Amino acid sequence: MHELSIAEELLEIIETRARDAGIHRVERITLKIGEYSGIMPEALEFAFLVLSRGRCTEGAEIEMQAVAPEYLCKKCGLTQPAPQEGCSGCGSFDLTLKRGNELSIVSFEGE
Amino acid sequence: MKVNVMSDILKANDLLAKDIETLLGKKGIVAWNIMGSPGAGKTAVLERSIPMLTETHGVAVIEGDLATANDAERIARTGVQSSQINTNGACHLDAAMVRTAMETIDLDTINLLFIENVGNLVCPAGFLLGEKGRIIVSSITEGDDKPEKYPSMFSTADLVLMNKMDLVSSTDFREEYFRKGVKKLRPEADIIAVSARDGSGLREFVDWITEHSRVSP
Numbered sequence: 001m002h003e004l005s006i007a008e009e010l011l012e013i014i015e016t017r018a019r020d021a022g023i024h025r026v027e028r029i030t031l032k033i034g035e036y037s038g039i040m041p042e043a044l045e046f047a048f049l050v051l052s053r054g055r056c057t058e059g060a061e062i063e064m065q066a067v068a069p070e071y072l073c074k075k076c077g078l079t080q081p082a083p084q085e086g087c088s089g090c091g092s093f094d095l096t097l098k099r100g101n102e103l104s105i106v107s108f109e110g111e
Numbered sequence: 112m113k114v115n116v117m118s119d120i121l122k123a124n125d126l127l128a129k130d131i132e133t134l135l136g137k138k139g140i141v142a143w144n145i146m147g148s149p150g151a152g153k154t155a156v157l158e159r160s161i162p163m164l165t166e167t168h169g170v171a172v173i174e175g176d177l178a179t180a181n182d183a184e185r186i187a188r189t190g191v192q193s194s195q196i197n198t199n200g201a202c203h204l205d206a207a208m209v210r211t212a213m214e215t216i217d218l219d220t221i222n223l224l225f226i227e228n229v230g231n232l233v234c235p236a237g238f239l240l241g242e243k244g245r246i247i248v249s250s251i252t253e254g255d256d257k258p259e260k261y262p263s264m265f266s267t268a269d270l271v272l273m274n275k276m277d278l279v280s281s282t283d284f285r286e287e288y289f290r291k292g293v294k295k296l297r298p299e300a301d302i303i304a305v306s307a308r309d310g311s312g313l314r315e316f317v318d319w320i321t322e323h324s325r326v327s328p
Binding site: 018036107 | 113118231236237239267295296
């Protein structure tokens with residue numbers, strides 16, 4: 001989607017948090033990217049690379065942990081991957097997406 | 112040194128969306144985020160439904176488009192307040208744009224706000240706008256596999272309208288296949304077949320909005 005603007009938001013959050021922690025050079029960043037987040041990891045990484053020039057994240061390694069979609073059945077409580085036709089345990093359609101649309105920063109390292 | 116962040120990248124937007132939701136809640140207004148492809152019939156569905164909705168609701172519409180005020184003008188002709196956002200290239204609305212557009216709407220005279228997003232089946236999904244829920248308008252001419260092709264959007268829908276049903280006999284659209292595609296991604300979503308052209312199904316849509324827009328006193 002709009003990976004460039006997402007990368008800019010990401011950089012601004014890291015710059016602020018790095019400044020607070022007294023970190024001048026960020027070496028490694030860990031992200032969680034849900035498969036339903038609409039984000040293309042390669043495009044995000046490229047945008048990050050371009051925007052990082054001359055900033056504290058220049059040259060940082062970026063690790064993206066993919067998160068597969070997971071649904072929770074509100075009737076029987078079963079957690080499952082994307083259902084085919086209702087809950088795979090009880091057949092109910094009262095399921096809700098619990099994981100899979102994440103777009104978050106887990107941590108970063110630097111000195 | 113390692114810093115644990117655990118923050119959503121779009122947290123700034125989410126916080127502003129929460130502020131909008133709170134403000135609307137105080138005013139007794141329920142907002143719906145209308146999403147779908149360009150040409151799916153988002154504006155047409157609203158145009159045809161607004162006369163029915165205004166029998167019982169005060170309605171306003173925020174229109175999001177890359178360019179032109181065409182859609183806001185179409186909505187204004189129905190007699191309700193409308194405000195146009197031009198994103199000038201941005202592929203989705205964000206909460207800050209909606210907050211600005213809300214300043215041009217008299218919030219004391221409405222209890223229902225539709226925010227028609229930029230026509231796009233990908234990008235708008237990630238951005239909360241302060242809505243109570245999301246409505247996807249998907250026209251049958253787009254094909255019956257759109258839900259599975261665009262899971263990020265369909266997995267967040269509360270209501271999916273299958274629009275242009277008047278054309279169904281001229282297409283290979285498999286209604287059951289489409290319904291299953293939606294239910295796989297969002298089992299709790301409701302699905303209504305409509306035609307903004309001949310008006311069929313729109314009463315059911317209006318009833319759904321009425322039912323789901325009740326504000327507890």
